[in-house]
Amino acid sequence: MIRVVLPTHLRALAKVDHxxxxxxxxxxxxxxxxxxxxxxxxxxxxxIRDHITKRRRQFIRFFACGEDLSxxxxxxxxxxxxxxxxxxxRVVGAMAGG
Amino acid sequence: xxxxxxxxxxxxxxFILTSDARRAQWEVSGPHFAGWEIYHLKGSPADPNRLxxxxxxxxxxxxxxxxxxxxxxxxxxxxxxxxxxxxxxxxWYDGTQHPWEFKRVWVLEPSQTDPDTVFAGVEDAALFRSSxxxxxxxxxxxxxxxxxxxxxxxxGGMCLHSILLxxxxxxxxxxxxxxAGAFxxxxxxQTWRSANRGLHSGYELPDxxxxxxxxxxxxxxHRSRPDVLFMQKHWDVMRSxxxxxxxxxxxxNLPTDFGxxxxxHAHEPDTIYVVPIKSDSEHYPPDGRLRVYRSRTGxxxxxxxxxxxxxENCYVNVLRSAMTVDSLDPCGVYxxxxxxxxxxxxxxxxxxxxxxxxxxxxxxxxxxTLP
Numbered sequence: 001m002i003r004v005v006l007p008t009h010l011r012a013l014a015k016v017d018h019x020x021x022x023x024x025x026x027x028x029x030x031x032x033x034x035x036x037x038x039x040x041x042x043x044x045x046x047x048i049r050d051h052i053t054k055r056r057r058q059f060i061r062f063f064a065c066g067e068d069l070s071x072x073x074x075x076x077x078x079x080x081x082x083x084x085x086x087x088x089x090r091v092v093g094a095m096a097g098g
Numbered sequence: 099x100x101x102x103x104x105x106x107x108x109x110x111x112x113f114i115l116t117s118d119a120r121r122a123q124w125e126v127s128g129p130h131f132a133g134w135e136i137y138h139l140k141g142s143p144a145d146p147n148r149l150x151x152x153x154x155x156x157x158x159x160x161x162x163x164x165x166x167x168x169x170x171x172x173x174x175x176x177x178x179x180x181x182x183x184x185x186x187x188x189x190w191y192d193g194t195q196h197p198w199e200f201k202r203v204w205v206l207e208p209s210q211t212d213p214d215t216v217f218a219g220v221e222d223a224a225l226f227r228s229s230x231x232x233x234x235x236x237x238x239x240x241x242x243x244x245x246x247x248x249x250x251x252x253x254g255g256m257c258l259h260s261i262l263l264x265x266x267x268x269x270x271x272x273x274x275x276x277x278a279g280a281f282x283x284x285x286x287x288q289t290w291r292s293a294n295r296g297l298h299s300g301y302e303l304p305d306x307x308x309x310x311x312x313x314x315x316x317x318x319x320h321r322s323r324p325d326v327l328f329m330q331k332h333w334d335v336m337r338s339x340x341x342x343x344x345x346x347x348x349x350x351n352l353p354t355d356f357g358x359x360x361x362x363h364a365h366e367p368d369t370i371y372v373v374p375i376k377s378d379s380e381h382y383p384p385d386g387r388l389r390v391y392r393s394r395t396g397x398x399x400x401x402x403x404x405x406x407x408x409x410e411n412c413y414v415n416v417l418r419s420a421m422t423v424d425s426l427d428p429c430g431v432y433x434x435x436x437x438x439x440x441x442x443x444x445x446x447x448x449x450x451x452x453x454x455x456x457x458x459x460x461x462x463x464x465x466x467t468l469p
Contacts, residue, residue: 007157008133009133009134009155009157012131012132013158013161013174043161045177046159046161046177046178047155047158047159047161048158051180057157057158057159059157060157
């Protein structure tokens, strides 16, 4: 079970509580998790990454297990602790602006 | 008894202000979409319960919200705005060409006859249309072929901010873009031509009478007389009597002809309103006095409307989409400020009172007159 923690505004948009969780059939890559997240919550499409290029929006960050995964390629495997559900993947609105 | 619903977009959410026809007691609902910038909300003339809202964020991009119950509940709808074909390039600040990049929706204009058809004016400037209630959006790319490579962003961004749907000719659309100008289509948005003849931008452009490049701030039209258009340009208040074929200046005795919004009285097509702002380098009212100016002669002769408005130490701005009118009699006039006040006049501008004083900076004000 993959757990994903969304920032406040995206939780409100998706109408979910603190975190969401789902099973992945294939390899647990960052791209696969985001694909599943957007399939389950289509209102999140375009808010985390670009509709077409799938590039991460510039003020979004992906953190897990104390590491910044934001610059990892979409086919990079997530840490074991995330794959096993022990730790969540955190989607974060970066510090920016006032 | 009929009622009024005022739709207010702010830097930190949307607010809905409702009243009966007396327009004296108001209920405030909101913030909706708290913390997000709401550039614009507007209701469908064909179904007043159908509302559209442009919700944006520097972090999370663009969301379009739709309500089918007059703003009580909302659902996100389609937010994919992809330019048609190869997007091409426009002029950049340094003189180079820069790729078109979608940033946000500035304005939503629902069709007058079909609640599911709505136009969106976006930054970087382009016009999109949805015919399925906002689920999907298609660009009308002919607009950007009108010398789009020469358009360049102004300080507020290269935004398409005004969409006028002709009330008598369903194929005619007139739009305006900041730092590009006005443009007109007579075939439902397939082909376009510039509509800037008569505009003179002596301070802003090397060629003051250029075909494109004029910084149009806002357009307005009376629904009974769609060939007559009014424009607040960066400097100059302008009028066209031939649906944008040509323009002439009507600034007349205004204390300054810089400003952002312009609106037309609901029942008097020659009564118009502007909010003069001191200059493009000081975005506040002259002398710290917030004054709406009204012309009852279609321009040139203006009177200051001050009763109920702050006449000292007032340094707010009124943005381009933040003034509108209702269709009651007498006509109500509404505007919002960057200081978070929304003012209303229930007597065509003779006197004013704040509905709310402490909202976030107001980006847009629209009103629905409900049966």
